[in-house]
Amino acid sequence: MPKTLNPLQIVADRWQPSARFVERAALACVVMGVVIVVTGGAVRLTQSGLGCPTWPTCTEDSLTPTPEMGINGVIEFTNRMLTYVLCAVVGVAIVAARARAPRRRPLTRLGWTQFWLIASNGIIGGITVLTGLNPYIVALHFLAATALLTVAVVMWHRSAEGDDEPRDLVARPVRQLSWVLVVATTLLILVGTIVTGSGRHAGDAKKDVHRIPLDWREVTQLHVDFVYIVVGLTIALWFVLRAVKAPAAPRRRTVELFAVLMFQGVIGYVQYFTNEPEVVVGAHMFGSCLVWIAVLRVFLSLRDRGAQPVVPAPADGHEAVPAQPAGASSR
Numbered sequence: 001m002p003k004t005l006n007p008l009q010i011v012a013d014r015w016q017p018s019a020r021f022v023e024r025a026a027l028a029c030v031v032m033g034v035v036i037v038v039t040g041g042a043v044r045l046t047q048s049g050l051g052c053p054t055w056p057t058c059t060e061d062s063l064t065p066t067p068e069m070g071i072n073g074v075i076e077f078t079n080r081m082l083t084y085v086l087c088a089v090v091g092v093a094i095v096a097a098r099a100r101a102p103r104r105r106p107l108t109r110l111g112w113t114q115f116w117l118i119a120s121n122g123i124i125g126g127i128t129v130l131t132g133l134n135p136y137i138v139a140l141h142f143l144a145a146t147a148l149l150t151v152a153v154v155m156w157h158r159s160a161e162g163d164d165e166p167r168d169l170v171a172r173p174v175r176q177l178s179w180v181l182v183v184a185t186t187l188l189i190l191v192g193t194i195v196t197g198s199g200r201h202a203g204d205a206k207k208d209v210h211r212i213p214l215d216w217r218e219v220t221q222l223h224v225d226f227v228y229i230v231v232g233l234t235i236a237l238w239f240v241l242r243a244v245k246a247p248a249a250p251r252r253r254t255v256e257l258f259a260v261l262m263f264q265g266v267i268g269y270v271q272y273f274t275n276e277p278e279v280v281v282g283a284h285m286f287g288s289c290l291v292w293i294a295v296l297r298v299f300l301s302l303r304d305r306g307a308q309p310v311v312p313a314p315a316d317g318h319e320a321v322p323a324q325p326a327g328a329s330s331r
Contacts, residue, residue, distance in 0.1 A: 017096045019159075019308055022107070025093040026156040029114060032086045033149035034289045040145065041285040043079045044196075045278040049133045049203030051076030055126035083122055090114045093155070102309045104163060110155035117148040133209045135197030142193055149289060153296045162306035170246050170302050177240060178299050181233045185295045188226040192288060195219050201281060220272065227265060230291075234258050237298070250301040257294040264291050 017025075043049055051065065051072035052058035058065050058077055065073030094111035097104060121144040128137045168175055197212035198219055238254045264287035271280045 015099050017100055019100070022093075022096045022100050023156070023159040025089075025096045026107075026152070026159040028089050029093050029111075029152040030149065030156050030293065032089045033145070033152045034286070034293075036082060036086055037142070037145050037149065037289050038282065038286050039079050039082055040142070041282050043076055044138075044203040045201055045282055046072065046075055047203065048072040048075040049138075049209075050129065052080070052129065055129045080125075083118065083125075087115065087118055090118065097155075097159070104309065106163060107155060107158060110151055110158065113151050114148055114155070117144065117151065121145060121148065133203045135210060135212045138203070139193035139197055142196070143190075146189060146292060149292065150296065153293055154300070157297070157300045158305075160308070161304070162308050164304075164306035166303040166305055168303050169250065170241070170244055174237075174240055174244060174246070175302055177233070177237055178302055181230065181237060182295060182299050184226065184230050184233055185292065188223065188230055189288065189292065191219065191223045191226055195223050200276060201278070224268070227261075227268070230295075231258070231261050231265075234261060246302075250298065253294070253298040253301045257291075257298050260287070260290045260294045263287060 043051070048071075051069060051074070054060060057063045058069075058073065065077045090111060094108060094115065097107035097111050100107075121141065124137065124141045124144055128134065128141050131137050194212060194214065195216060198214045198216040199211075200216070203209060234254060234257050238251065238258065241251045241254060264284070267280060267284045267287050271277070271284050274280060
């Protein structure tokens, strides 16, 4: 019986990417995950949420925006097209992870998970348009993008380490504190979506867009309360890591998280006291991505999976080249 041709296996037979290439491809997925969040925010902040009033085409009769739709149609359509760029970047990461020897199934699974998240979020984006920017669907659209960013960060981190069973670098109570930090940050992001859904940037100026029926100032105060909780947990974790003499990497990641939180806090206060100018709100969305990435990096730095697998010796008998050690990454 003839063997089924697998395109990814054909590529793997002809191309052996370096460990650094795989890691950079995974990092590109993280970058594009941030870009898609920020550009999605730009669509809302420029009142272009219904620049293309239908989906999957831009109008009933045209796939692309028409001149009559103006700049709003161009902005919305451009954001849709960025999805294909994101798919291409994730595709490169999947192919590189699959072609790398020895084969690392966890990396390819993480790559495919990103692909399916992109597909599902594209559908959610279409529902967002078809429901006239329903704030609950808009919130779901953002959370799905955050889920995509989460998987991308995990893949980036895993691409620089091995596949051994995870070994804790700190005592269990410290790991539990990091879990609390992750949960608190998740709640912070969730409340942030409610602030968005009840705030004044509805996404389209030509239509009376439904908003979440809550006082956005009160919800903003709740959001600020969670910021203080996350900052407090970050400081507590840093002191605990010093007390237990944790490795340098987790302590460094915690300091980086604190710096990002301070940056985001400044932007948040400027946004609030200047009546939410669009540029500052966009910067705040960018900052939220950085906060989430920093939190995940703190959490992931508290366990170790060993060094990357050794590349097997080629057929010409040359000596096998050891893969980059897990702790040698510039990250």
